[in-house]
Amino acid sequence: MENAVPRSPSSPPSYKLLLKCPSGLSPAQVSVDFSESYDRIPHPDTDLENTISEIWERRISENPSLYDGQKFRHRGLVLYKHGDSNQVSHVCLQLGLTDYRTFVGTNLNPLWEKFLVPSADDSIRCQHTSSPLGNGAVVETADKKIIVLQRSNNVGEFPGHFVFPGGHPEPHEIGILAHQHEKDSTDLSHINQRVSQEMFDSIIREVVEETGVPAPSLSNPVFIGISRRELNVRPTAFFFIRCNLESGEIQQLYCNAQDGYESTQLYFVTRGELENLTSKMPGCHAGGYALYALMLEALNGI
Numbered sequence: 489m490e491n492a493v494p495r496s497p498s499s500p501p502s503y504k505l506l507l508k509c510p511s512g513l514s515p516a517q518v519s520v521d522f523s524e525s526y527d528r529i530p531h532p533d534t535d536l537e538n539t540i541s542e543i544w545e546r547r548i549s550e551n552p553s554l555y556d557g558q559k560f561r562h563r564g565l566v567l568y569k570h571g572d573s574n575q576v577s578h579v580c581l582q583l584g585l586t587d588y589r590t591f592v593g594t595n596l597n598p599l600w601e602k603f604l605v606p607s608a609d610d611s612i613r614c615q616h617t618s619s620p621l622g623n624g625a626v627v628e629t630a631d632k633k634i635i636v637l638q639r640s641n642n643v644g645e646f647p648g649h650f651v652f653p654g655g656h657p658e659p660h661e662i663g664i665l666a667h668q669h670e671k672d673s674t675d676l677s678h679i680n681q682r683v684s685q686e687m688f689d690s691i692i693r694e695v696v697e698e699t700g701v702p703a704p705s706l707s708n709p710v711f712i713g714i715s716r717r718e719l720n721v722r723p724t725a726f727f728f729i730r731c732n733l734e735s736g737e738i739q740q741l742y743c744n745a746q747d748g749y750e751s752t753q754l755y756f757v758t759r760g761e762l763e764n765l766t767s768k769m770p771g772c773h774a775g776g777y778a779l780y781a782l783m784l785e786a787l788n789g790i
Contacts, residue, residue: 715775
């Protein structure tokens with residue numbers, strides 16, 4: 489293993505797989521229904537709802553550089569399958585809008601569990617949480633290693649933990665700052681297509697920014713599913729990407745990565761080594777590994 493990382497004992501799953509696509513889906517097989525009806529519903533407990541502003545004001549006073557950016561909110565999804573088989577042929581993601589302020593005040597709130605509604609249906613259970621949809625990429629190098637980053641100790645979530653490259657699809661990248669109320673069906677269809685494409689464009693952008701690898705060295709992303717960590721119900725969409733560069737070349741590029749400050753080190757690991765790291769990953773990223781393992785099993789006909 490290059491840049492050896494410590495082995496970790498196995499631990500119970502810290503995630504739930506909301507969507508499994510072992511065969512991988514192309515952009516043509518992923519659509520989006522972007523609607524205000526999928527936005528967060530305020531909690532009826534006014535005192536609990538007010539903690540959102542209180543927490544944000546406190547965070548701003550501690551760190552004035554915090555930015556309240558818009559994010560896509562994951563509400564749910566609709567699956568389409570091949571005939572009677574279990575294989576997913578298409579998925580439609582139901583996305584609304586949320587923001588970083590509300591994420592900090594609900595999902596990252598010390599009282600986050602109070603925002604949940606008792607229900608087996610995730611869309612109901614999480615209706616009062618921000619639940620921005622993150623993204624992550626399992627990137628395989630030309631010498632068959634997987635890229636893993638160790639997060640900086642200065643980041644807001646999971647400092648020092650191991651993660652796959654990733655971040656968020658960004659509404660502002662495609663000109664969405666708010667919901668448009670007076671759009672005809674043609675405009676809505678166009679917006680949905682742009683949001684869907686941003687799902688795939690954004691993960692390439694995140695890999696480039698966090699590792700320094702140029703975009704032409706990366707394959708087209710394949711969507712392999714959505715993992716949600718059990719701690720504060722944070723959802724993340726995962727993709728598989730191949731890179732035509734070897735580990736040593738990528739390590740040199742990482743020194744000049746645009747967002748290199750978010751991590752302290754880049755590692756290149758085998759599948760077995762990666763499995764040993766999952767207990768030192770945020771739950772959603774441990775779920776990303778599980779989705780990758782399911783993809784490999786499907787490829788090998790297991």
